[in-house]
Amino acid sequence: MAVTASTLIGIAGALTLGSPASAHHSVVKVTAECDTAAGEWVTTWTVNSYAPEGVHNYRFAKAEATSVVNGTATPFTVDGIAVSEPGVYPHPVSTPVVGNARLSGDATEASLTVKAQWDNEWNEKDDSSASIKFSESCDKVVTPPPAAANPKATVTADCDGDGDVAVKLENGAEATRDAAFTVTGTDGFTKTATVAAGKDTTITVPARNAARITVTEAGQKAPIFDAKPATAKDCVAPGEPTGSIKMTCDALIFQVENPKDGKTVTVTLTPNKGDAQTLVVKPGETRTATFKAVEGLTVTPRADGLDDASPIAWEKPAKCTSPNPSTPPAGGGAGGPALPKTGAPAGLIAGGAAALLAAGAVLFVVARRRRIRFTA
Structure with missing residues (x-):
């Protein structure tokens, strides 16, 4: 009984002496996310402290963080987890301490090691640490700007x-x-x-x-x-096409002449006898249409901008009339000498005047103007 009692007393003492050591300790955890906008790892470190009842605050006596990039270890700092001055215990035991650190996107691993000291001046016996390894790099993803029109x-x-x-x-x-x-x-x-x-x-x-x-x-x-659209200014009229008519003994001829600075025009000529003809006249060109002359022939022109679309009648020129070969010439008997011709050839003059008047008729006017641009 004495031996047994002594053993129990020894065990109780050992537990009493050992309890402070097992009760004071820290636990470190870490998580990481890839920030593709920056191409960096965002690491989050959490430290939980444990101490016996009656211990309220603690400090970090040690806080060391290291990352490995291309095989080289490089120290870094964790915001919120740092060594405090001796005698200053800023962290409550009941509240986790959370810190963040950004690491290079090509880091392969990272670790944080801490050692705590509590306000009962008890020091953590061993370091507490956590580490993380990255299986792949955190690459920056360039987001294209929103699609835009111009x-x-x-x-x-x-x-x-x-x-x-x-x-x-x-x-x-x-x-x-x-x-x-x-x-x-x-x-x-x-x-x-x-x-x-x-x-x-x-x-x-x-x-x-x-x-x-x-x-x-x-x-x-x-x-x-x-x-409101502005009024057009500095409008310039181009050259205007002109039309003329020629009457011969056996035809009625229309001619359209378009200047080089004109605009392509189309004229349709419709006779009262026979088929219609169409003239397409480009700038710098001259085109003609011929209709066989018959008694009562009229031709009606049609075109955009035509001033006068009245039918034009063929008139037989006076020069087409000749004396009957079987009729003796005036002033002499059959077979006698012809009298000399005197005075003006009135019939020829009259026919020529009619042709000149017809040639002066204007068939149409087509207008084209220069445009003025207004830019928003």
Whole structure:
């Protein structure tokens, strides 16, 4: 019994003396996440402290952190976990201490070692540490900027007098998405267009809807153009094509001459007898159409801008009339000498005058003007 009692007393004493050592200790944990925007590891370190009842605070007597990059160990600091001055115990035992550190994306491992001292001046016997190994690198991922269009609208007032307005819509070649345009005019006019990068298209706004024009693009906060189109200025009329007529004894001939600074014109000539003919005359060209002369022939011209579209009748020139060979010439008997011709040839003059008057008729006027551009 004495031996047994002595043994129990010894064990109790050992437990009493050993309890402070087992009760004072720290536990370190670590987690990590890859920040792809920066290409860095974000490590989070947590230290929990344990001490007997009655011990309230502690300090770090040791706090050492190391990372390994390309086989080389490099120290780093952990925000919130650092050595405190002796006698200063900033950390409550009941609250975990959490610190963070950013590490290079190519780090392969990292570790943190601490040793605590409590406000009862008890020192942690052994270091407490935690480490982490990275199985892969944390690479920076470049996020492309949001797709954007580079829209542009050019509003062109028309010089031809019809009042229509051309709206040219463009999307810059550097754009990373299609441009979605909406063109709005007055009295309910609305049209949309989608323009790919580096392309353009044109929308015509009729004169009745062009009092005010608004151009918007889906990705833009403000309208690209929002105003009344300016009046066209410095409009210059190009050369005008001219038409002339020639009447011969057996044909009615129309000729259209277009100057080099003119615009391609089309003239349709429709006779009352026979098939119609069409003349397409480009700038700098001259074209003719010939109709066989018959009694009662008329030809009606048609063309854009034609001033007078009245039918033109063929008239037989006076020079086509000749004396009957079987009729004796005036002033002499059969076989006698002819009298000399005196005075002006009245019939020839009359025929020539009619031809000159016909040649002076103007068939049409086609106007083309230079445009003025207004850029939003």
